[in-house]
Amino acid sequence: MARIPYADPAQPDLREAAETIRASRRKIGHLHRMLLHAPPVAQGWITMFDAVRWNSTLSGKIRELMMCRVAAINDAPYEWEAHAPIALKEGATQAQLDALRDWHGSDAFDATERAALAYCDAMTRHVHVPDDVAAAVRALFPPRELVELTVTIAGYNCVSRVLEALEINGADPLPEA
Known part of the structure; x- marks a missing residue:
């Protein structure tokens, strides 16, 4: 509860x-x-x-993969359960979702997805992004998409922190609204 x-x-x-x-x-x-x-x-x-x-120009697939990666890193099952089905609808594969927790050792992701995942990991785990990681995403994403990628990752870190701090659980009963 x-x-x-x-x-x-x-x-x-x-x-x-x-x-x-x-x-x-x-x-x-x-x-x-x-x-x-x-x-x-x-x-x-x-x-x-x-x-x-x-209202983002970022691809839905990248957006949802980032949301799921944040959920995986932060151990936020509500967030994962909400976004994994959307990720599939946006073009992610089940193999990608299965590999997302340990994406470094997987060939399920292309170069753009790998750069975005490295960026997500740096932002989520360390806050400060190393120059080489930032350069990799800057080379692949135009400025607007890079800002959208950054805000998506930061925003969904906020989501997972609210969910987990307040122990929000999708299985909790809710009275009719």
């Missing part, structure tokens, strides 16, 4: 934020129910992550 109860989106003071979430996600899941405890944060979260997910 989560560390605190999930918010009730029917509460009058949460309705506006709940509608923002519904308009974007169609339903209010566990993470968003938790975020509703802070309505301005919930609304800002939706705005930012809608930009990352739906």
Whole structure:
């Protein structure tokens, strides 16, 4: 169970934020129910992550592989379970998902994916990105995509940290919204 109860989106003071979430996600899941405890944060979260997910020029496959890699590094099963199916829809293979936890030893990834994964690892594990890793992604991604790649990795590190700190679990029961 989560560390605190999930918010009730029917509460009058949460309705506006709940509608923002519904308009974007169609339903209010566990993470968003938790975020509703802070309505301005919930609304800002939706705005930012809608930009990352739906208004980015970064390929969906790279985007979702990065989200899954962050989930794997941070041991965030909710994040993995949410994004692995999307990664498959965006063109990742099951072999890539299976190899993602130890991608260095796999031939399932092309040079662009490997550079992005190295960048993701550096950002997630060490924060500071070594010059050679940064040069590799800079050579492969135009500036806008490099910023989008960076924000995707940073953003989903934020997601996993919220999920894990508050012990948000997709199996937790939620009352009807």
